[in-house]
Amino acid sequence: MNLERYRVLLVDDDEDDYLITADLLSEIDGTRFDLDWVASYAEGLEAITRREHDVYLLDYRLGGKHTGLELLREAIRSGCREPIILLTGLRDREIDMEAMSTGAADYLVKGQINAPLLERSIRYSLRANQNEKKLAQMAEFDGLTGLPNRHLFQDRFAQQLALARRQKGVVGLMFLDLDRFKLINDTLGHSAGDKLLTIVSERLQQSVRESDTVARLGGDEFVVILPDINAPQNIILIARRIIKKIRQPVQFDIQEIFPAASIGISLFPHDGSDTETLLRKADMAMYQAKASSAKKYAFASDSLNKQVSERFNLEGKLHRALERKEFIIDYQPQFDLRSGDLVGGEALLRWKPAEHVIAPGTFIPLLEETGLIVPVGSWVIQTVCQQYLAWQKKGFGALRLAVNLSGRQLAENDIVDLVEQIMLDTEMPEKMLELELTESMVIGNVQHVREILHGIRSLGICLAMDYFGTGYSSLNCLKHFPFDRIKIDRSFVANIGINQNDEAIIRGIIAIAHDMGMEVVAEGVEEEKQVAFLKDCDCDLLQGFLLGRPMSVKNFTDIMQTKCQVDGP
């Protein structure tokens, strides 16, 4: 027979009471009660916080300075939702009343307790508790989708706003509505409509982070609370992910439909400071989104909408930039600190659509977000290798050329094959190509990245770690990954002569790198005093505006002519 089983905790300072209670519980037929016992207020509170029991029995008299009633109060305050029964004495009538009004499920008078009474009290408390939980669920969750309903949404949103107010944070609110939902309901029937709503609610939940709340306000209206928004771009990414996910087909008997959603977005504190205002503005923005055929999402704030459309515009142009040959590569020289020779160059991507030049800080993140960095990044490697060969043909000595890689390229399965193919096609001598990576690209999936980096290394290509010292585990990265060179971030170099700590860090980085057999490049060298300090620390290579800004192929060729020996004719 399958026995019902409950875990019971008794908080009582008297061991005899524990033994009696254990005896009484063992007399009860058909149910197994596993009794645990702790003797003090502190242990009781600790055990209750662990939430391991189905029901709690608290003795009013706990020996020390605290009573069972205080423990009951504290347990409820800390969020305990399981039933608590207080055990009191014969003359504690007032305490019984107070216990009930504080939230005890029941009270039992010690000395009068027998097995049937104890059983009845526990069973009754458990049943009442289950009903309460069911009612709370019904009051707060949507029956169809299981999502929080409007009531719980308002509660959670108010909590997030209060938190953001204290922490000066930004909270995003998305208002989402399905396009042509009424038509689906009218033509395919209500059960099809219900199925669609359930599927949409699942897709919504899959598209957001665990800390975000998805709720159904009613009908085909959903909201998403997005706490901790660092930048509006992050919301755009989430909105796009949701729109894309919802757009996947849904099969109804013989008919396949492609659901679509429109999203309006408001932000606390930019668009308002209370639930009602933010909800209304997100709702209004949603109508604007419905009207725009392209994006399907809109912000409540005009300035954000403007930013988004500019981005959208730029993104459209970026998609065509490669075929329109709008990308070019500048090179920034790198010098050997000891000999003063020009020994290499860093390739830096530039985008020059007809009208103007767009800063790398604007278009490179966009290339990364759209995934275009993968083809464009391959083009950069290929172009740099071809450029190397062109310089070789003109008779210039060997210069190592560095290319920045992006995390997206590293995540592509075939990056090693791709680089190998480019090297073969262009006949690039392997030692002359260097790939620059950042710490954020390599931490995370250590094993996978290590395989890729060893793969690249086995082709003979050099690896450099960019922005060294700015991350949280720069040193750890050196331990795990095979770098040939590290580039000290320019924020440290800028502080030479200003901040002794930064100077000590530079000295330390150089010593560690040399011990591990790596070379060090100092980035962002702008002043003579920096060169002197770096020389004193035995740094290997320098790069920075003082020695040469990023420049066109033509200008770089000119400085090659003066700064490095010419082998050629």
Ligand code: C2E
């Ligand atoms: P980065 O890898 O740190 O590249 C060096 C950046 O520092 C360049 O900015 C350069 O102009 C700047 N710089 C060099 N010397 C100095 C100096 O003395 N003082 C100051 N203040 N700045 C200096 P740029 O060209 O704007 O490039 C920005 C970033 O864009 C690069 O930073 C790199 O992370 C990324 N990037 C550039 N080209 C590519 C590419 O082909 N692929 C990828 N994935 N990223 C690229």
Ligand code: MG
């Ligand atoms: Mg770099």
